Amino acid sequence: MAGQHTLNETESEVVSRLGDLQLDFEAMAVTSNLFRAANAVRNHLERTVLAKADLTWTAFVVLWVVWIWEPIETRGIAAEGGFSKATLSGVLATLEGRGFLTRERSVADGRLVLVSLTPAGRRLMKKLFPEFNQEERNITRHISTGDLPQAAQILRDLIRATE
Amino acid sequence: MAGQHTLNETESEVVSRLGDLQLDFEAMAVTSNLFRAANAVRNHLERTVLAKADLTWTAFVVLWVVWIWEPIETRGIAAEGGFSKATLSGVLATLEGRGFLTRERSVADGRLVLVSLTPAGRRLMKKLFPEFNQEERNITRHISTGDLPQAAQILRDLIRATE
DNA sequence: TACCGATAATTCGGGTCCGAACGATTATTG
DNA sequence: CAATAATCGTTCGGACCCGAATTATCGGTA
Structure with a gap:
């Protein structure tokens, strides 16, 4: 690698x-x-x-963001996930077609689209996320415990540096 | 962001x-x-x-790897750049079409393809890479100086953890 | 209420991105 | 030395990825 x-x-x-x-x-x-x-x-x-x-990385991130914050506007998913709205539109279409989430136009503001998980989507995340986090733990375990918070902080510094 | x-x-x-x-x-x-x-x-x-x-990130990485290690086999570029050979084939075609690099079959091993920069490719990198590195410096400047080597080390630990 | 600038999501075009399948070449084996 | 296995780069199909243009809606203004 x-x-x-x-x-x-x-x-x-x-x-x-x-x-x-x-x-x-x-x-x-x-x-x-x-x-x-x-x-x-x-x-x-x-x-x-x-x-x-059978999920790509981006599809999983989208499901995760929606799962935590539903109902959430399209722009919010894009900001939270770190990709463009153009990218998101295609991924949402894929996930909607597979029955994991739904799109509906906001009644308060006709420009907004609100995204929510379907029951199937929630079942998937409830099963998948603990496995995902376990693997995250396996990977970061190789960083000495004391350095973990600092690692997260350094990465945050990099993010802020580009703003 | x-x-x-x-x-x-x-x-x-x-x-x-x-x-x-x-x-x-x-x-x-x-x-x-x-x-x-x-x-x-x-x-x-x-x-x-x-x-x-008018370069994408991946195209730039490919040019950089070839610039440093030319002549280099396709498999070497993919390993060094961290993407698949399938991805690389397309990017090489793009860059070859724009006149920045050349492909030639190895005489020692007919399965291998050797990639080298053209003079135009070398001119581009000689001009572009210092600007690129200056911007890298601007970004990482926000990490306190003492933490820089540790940041690189933590990232290396993460890479090793996935092998 | 007709305009008009701002905002949201989508579409479009071109360029990645990957796993799997493929064809060509080299290495190995009985 | 023929058959087989291993390796390499490419192609293919499908999904992602972005900037720019597009369509629709909202908010304010005269």
């Missing part, structure tokens, strides 16, 4: 191509590892937990 | 839906923030640096 070259090998190769340009290798390492980690964790969870329910 | 609900609000909502089930909220926070962070950083870099060159 991770690349086969070490950071030092990569760094010396970069130096040989950019000469004495000022580069921040620590910043490089953080963003590079951020994506490797996110990708690795996502693929792992998709294979171990989500595959048996 | 980030969800508008705090972790505590989410936690109490989850508890109200799963009752007294044993859940690891710290693990939840880490994986959740991991994806928000990766997504936020990716979108930010795509808008600030990559958009002007």
Whole structure:
């Protein structure tokens, strides 16, 4: 999953191509590892937990957000899940077609669409989420316990840095 | 970009839906923030640096890997970049069509395809990568300096945990 | 009440993204 | 040395992903 070259090998190769340009290798390492980690964790969870329910990562996130906050507007799901409304429209259509959620236009504001889970959707999440969280625990167990809150904080700092 | 609900609000909502089930909220926070962070950083870099060159994130990663390690086999690019060979084939076709890289069959092993940058590809990376790294620095600057190496280490732990 | 700027969700087009199946090539084995 | 297994890159089908354009609705204003 991770690349086969070490950071030092990569760094010396970069130096040989950019000469004495000022580069921040620590910043490089953080963003590079951020994506490797996110990708690795996502693929792992998709294979171990989500595959048996035939759910993609994004579909699961959508179900989770709706499950916690239903009824919730489309814009809220997109903001909470971190993807665009354009992406969400397609995923909602998929999940609605499979009978896991419903869309209905708001009576208070005709522009809004309210999304809720169906009973089948709630049954699925009640069964799936504990398994998902167990696997999350398996993965993060490899971080020493004291560092866990700091890990979450560092990631929050990164999120805030892009705003 | 980030969800508008705090972790505590989410936690109490989850508890109200799963009752007294044993859940690891710290693990939840880490994986959740991991994806928000990766997504936020990716979108930010795509808008600030990559958009002007009309490159997607994945296309940029492919160019970077080839730039550092050329000539490199297709399987190597996929492993280094963290995506599947199926994904890579399409991206390579796009970048080859735009004249940034070339593919040639290996004479030593007829199954392998070796990828190299064209002069135009090397010019692009020599100009683009310093800008990219500068933006990486801007983002990670919000992490206190002492925590930077630890941030990279925690992310590496997560990667290793999925292997 | 007719306009008009702002807001919401969807559609559209092009580019990822992956697992599975496929064809080609190389390695292995009896 | 022929049959078989293993490996590599590509193709295929279906789903995701985003920015921009589109359609519909709301709120305010004269």
